[in-house]
Amino acid sequence: MPTADPVTAPASARPIADADQSTVAALRRLLPFVRPALPRLVAGMFSALGASLAALAIPRVLQRMVDGPLAAGAREHDAGALWGAIAVVLALGLAEAGLVLARRNLVMLPGTRVEADLRMALFRHLQDLPVAFHDRWAGGQLLSRSMSDLGLLRRWLVFGLLQLVVSCVTVLVGVGLLAATTGWLGVVYLVGAVPVTVIAFRFSRRYRAIARRSQDQAGDLATTVEESVHGIRVLKAFGRGRDALASFTGQAERLRSTELAKARAQAQVNVALTLIPELTLAVCLVLGALLAHDGALSVGALTAFFATAAVINGPVVDLGMTLSMTFNARTAVDRLFDVLSTANPLTDPTDPIEPADPRGHVRLRDVTFQYDDAVRPVLEHVDLDLPAGTTTALVGLTGSGKSTLAMLIPRLYDVTGGAVEIDGVDVRRMRRADVRRAVAVAFEDPTLFSTSVRENVLLGVDDALPDDVKQERLAQALDVAQAHFATRLPHGVDTRVGEEGLSLSGGQRQRLALARAIAARPRVLVLDDPLSALDVATEEAVTARLRQALTGATTLVIAHRPSTVALADRVAVLRDGRVSAVGTHAELLATDPHYRYVISALEDDAAQHGVGALDDPAPPTDMGAESGLHDDEATGARL
């Protein structure tokens, strides 16, 4: 039978790594997170146990009352003899209620604490995991793990776990009491526990598989919702809303039928767990009546037997629910640890090295790189030297590996062969924080966070810097990136840009992302086609300002437009995963046929999109400002 591909299959179709682990072993992995909350949880458990024992003690008092004062009172018409026993039952009832309340108060706080700690640990780990992990994992799966799975765990911790322990103790103590005080009657009751145990065991096997399927399908559904909301413009523009709905409906139906299967399994076990104890009680009633009739059992003992059996029956009937909660929690733990136990191969070295002469010299030495799931390397034996303070344009046909190469410099991926060096030190020998401080990146597809323009642009700036320095950096970066529109937003640079900056145009977002890279004042600036969404005039204005601003930083700019090449001192040509030539634009035009081909392809593309080629006359720079003004008006209207 073909197995599901762990990379491409939806989560609900992937093999389950921890399927064979026992539920106790699986849940034990929570211990480090639960440990700080243990004192309150244990206190809560003792309260619950106390409440349960108080409930079990009531039948004992009843037995004494029936066999003692009640029998004597009936003979002597002395109702007053009952008052002592009634007072004890009342006290036990009040104690039980008080202990239940104490249990609730004790476990509520640690439950929410553990949930919050787990959520933070998960988020921290997700932030730490490399880009390669996020390439493989769907957002909805991570979202459902951090929200609904953790909610399930909290409910199990504050209710299911205590209920399970208390139920087990109640049943064991109760059955022990029955066996000790009512002899054969207790033994018959005990025999009824055998089918209950077998059914519970079978249910556990069946339910675990369904619970996992349901939680994975819920994650896949969340992914679909996330993608459809994210891509709503594309879906609407292409009139594919109905298809999206059809695909969503299919997934929702699958989840519904899994939920139904879950509910059916639960209902079946509930019927069995209700029926068997009731049938056992019926048999015990007949047997007990015979024993009482023969004088082998007192009426008080028989009354106590049924009162105790009533206390035990509650947890037995609830066992189906308690077990389902436990298996849901186990599935949640498995799904959580699918992520938490994913090791990060991109770690800090144990003996990090800091470059002795940090000037921004970047060197790729014999670099080979292959994506995890790819069949062949994207880059092979790449050698590229970016001397400190120079600007190099990286040019190549689409899919030649330019963005991949750019991502190796800030160590977003690790090379599979060779090395990337910054100032003579292999980036794998440096602290990741030092590498990321040295290198700033502006991606073609800019991501803005739903915070203010100021926070977005100052993302890479040291928080400890004085406010006036930060303000100056912000102003300069916005100026270089020609993002003056930001100062004219309704609240200036403190305007919150919408989720992922969607209330801004593509060009505006790109300029803010560029400003973010510039404001970080890195030694090395990697610009992955940062001007692709700008109109010709704005691109010219940004290019002119960038030329001045880039002096000092080593810059690698990926060029998809001939005009972006104009920024560079030299050009490196990427072809079939290798750097095939390096030189000035003029040199390469004269000597490298592949470069001529690439440039003419870029020019054709630029002409089709109405973007200026290298030798186009530059439009006056004030047109850029003017175009910025149009942007502002449009943005003002949008916001």
Ligand SMILES: Nc1ncnc2c1ncn2[C@@H]1O[C@H](COP(=O)(O)OP(=O)(O)OP(=O)(O)O)[C@@H](O)[C@H]1O
């Ligand atoms: N995360 C990934 N996992 C697997 N393969 C990938 C991944 N990202 C890119 N690739 C593949 O690597 C190759 C190079 O992609 P890359 O984005 O680096 O090219 P590029 O030169 O920047 O292309 P473009 O000019 O179109 O942006 C492509 O074949 C692409 O399919």
